[in-house]
Amino acid sequence: MKTGDQVAPQPSECGGKMVVVVDVSKSFRRTQVLNKVTLRVAKSETVVIIGPSGAGKSTMLRCICQLEEIDCGRIYVDGVLLDGRDQRGKPMRAPKAQLRLLRGEIGMVFQLFNLFPHMSALDNVREALVTVKGMRRIEAQELATAELARVGLADKLESFPAKLSGGQQQRVAIARALAMQPKVMLFDEVTSALDPELVGEVLNVMRALAADGMTMIVVSHEMDFARDVADRVVFMERGNIVEEGPPSKIFASPNEERTRTFLHSVLTR
Numbered sequence: 001m002k003t004g005d006q007v008a009p010q011p012s013e014c015g016g017k018m019v020v021v022v023d024v025s026k027s028f029r030r031t032q033v034l035n036k037v038t039l040r041v042a043k044s045e046t047v048v049i050i051g052p053s054g055a056g057k058s059t060m061l062r063c064i065c066q067l068e069e070i071d072c073g074r075i076y077v078d079g080v081l082l083d084g085r086d087q088r089g090k091p092m093r094a095p096k097a098q099l100r101l102l103r104g105e106i107g108m109v110f111q112l113f114n115l116f117p118h119m120s121a122l123d124n125v126r127e128a129l130v131t132v133k134g135m136r137r138i139e140a141q142e143l144a145t146a147e148l149a150r151v152g153l154a155d156k157l158e159s160f161p162a163k164l165s166g167g168q169q170q171r172v173a174i175a176r177a178l179a180m181q182p183k184v185m186l187f188d189e190v191t192s193a194l195d196p197e198l199v200g201e202v203l204n205v206m207r208a209l210a211a212d213g214m215t216m217i218v219v220s221h222e223m224d225f226a227r228d229v230a231d232r233v234v235f236m237e238r239g240n241i242v243e244e245g246p247p248s249k250i251f252a253s254p255n256e257e258r259t260r261t262f263l264h265s266v267l268t269r
Contacts, residue, residue, distance in 0.1 A: 014079050018043040018215045019064065019184055024073030025239075026059055033059045035239040036073065041184075044213040048226040048247075051236035052262060057219040060236075061186045064217070065108045077102055078183055104132065107177030108186040111193050113169040115161045115176075121148060121168075122157040125176045133180070147175040151205045167198030174205055184215040191222060223266060227251055235259045 014020045019041040026034040033056045041047050049057045062068040064075055066083065074084035074092070080102055084092040093099060115124050122144055129140035148157060151171040161169050170190055177185060187206065191199040203225050210216060210229050220226060226233050227247045234244040235254070243256045254260050 013074070014076050015040065016079075017041055017076075018045075018078055019217065020074075020076040021060065021064065022074045022076075024060070024063060024075060025071045026056075026063060026068060027071055033239050034063070034070075037236075037239070037241055039234065039241065041215060041217060043215055045231045046210040046214075046216045046218065046229055047232045047234060048218045048220055048230035049234045049236055050220065050223070050226060050262075051242075054238075055236040056239040057236050058188050061108065061188050061217060061219060065106045065186055066103055067108075077106060104180055105183040106186065107180055107182035107184070108188065109170070109173050109177050109190050111189040113161070113166075113173045115169055115172055117161050120158045120160055121153060121164065121172045121175075124161075124172055125179050128176065129179055143179055144175070147179045148172070150178065151175045152201070165198055166194045167201040170194065170202050171205055174202070178209075184217065185209065187216065187218040187220070189219055189221070191220070221266065223251075223263075235262065237262070 013022060017040040021037055021039040023036045023038055024034055025032065025036050037056070037060060049060070051057055059068060063070050063083070070083055070085065072085045072089065075082045080094050080098060081092060082094070082099065082102060094102070116127070119127065122141065125144035125147055126140045129135045129143060130137055145157060148154060151174055153168060153171055153175065156164060156168060164172065191202050194202065199222070203222060206216070206218070206225070207229050230247050232244060233247050233250040235242050235250065237258060243250065243254055243259045250259065251263065254263065
């Protein structure tokens with residue numbers, strides 16, 4: 001395998017999957033957060049990652065979308081090596097131009113909405129289309145309007161974040177990510193900052209995306225969502241994937257005692 005900016009993807013390692021994480025480790029100073037994690041996600045699959053705080057769930061999403069550099073391992077998206085390290089720790093990745101395009105095809109929605117407070121909902125969605133994708137403003141406005149309608153906010157185009165509920169703000173954030181036309185969507189605890197009565201409206205948007213065939217990796221404590229929507233549930237703890245499988249298996253009869261203990265604690269609260 002070549003190193004530097006000329007590394008070619010490895011189709012045999014990707015196996016036709018949309019997202020492939022292979023032996024990825026990540027530490028912050030002396031704390032190891034990910035420990036040789038491997039995960040493969042098929043196109044149109046919804047994977048929900050559960051586990052206690054500090055398990056490494058959010059860090060894995062941040063590594064996939066390149067907000068964090070990995071210490072070792074490889075990450076592929078749609079067959080392209082997005083990030084990797086060889087045995088000597090030297091970076092391996094696709095050419096820079098290809099990387100820029102690919103990073104734009106990974107949508108991520110965070111716990112906090114990160115909206116521009118001085119911009120309307122429409123402008124929050126439209127801005128990246130103009131500045132990042134270089135779209136004409138009229139085309140960007142049409143696409144932004146369509147995506148806001150898709151998440152149920154057609155009547156809130158001119159509303160500023162301060163005038164929107166938390167659930168509405170999160171739906172604007174989802175529309176902003178969708179407008180970039182990503183190949184995969186990453187959701188990091190997107191309902192944890194919401195009042196309980198607002199959680200459902202955000203989860204309903206995510207249910208619709210899953211039904212439409214969007215490839216999704218979701219970190220969540222919403223067990224009903226994981227049970228009803230996920231194609232696969234992954235349980236993580238201390239930087240490791242402890243167990244994974246279909247929801248019917250994980251929730252009814254997990255193999256690992258630690259999975260059983262965790263689910264008992266969260267389902268009996």
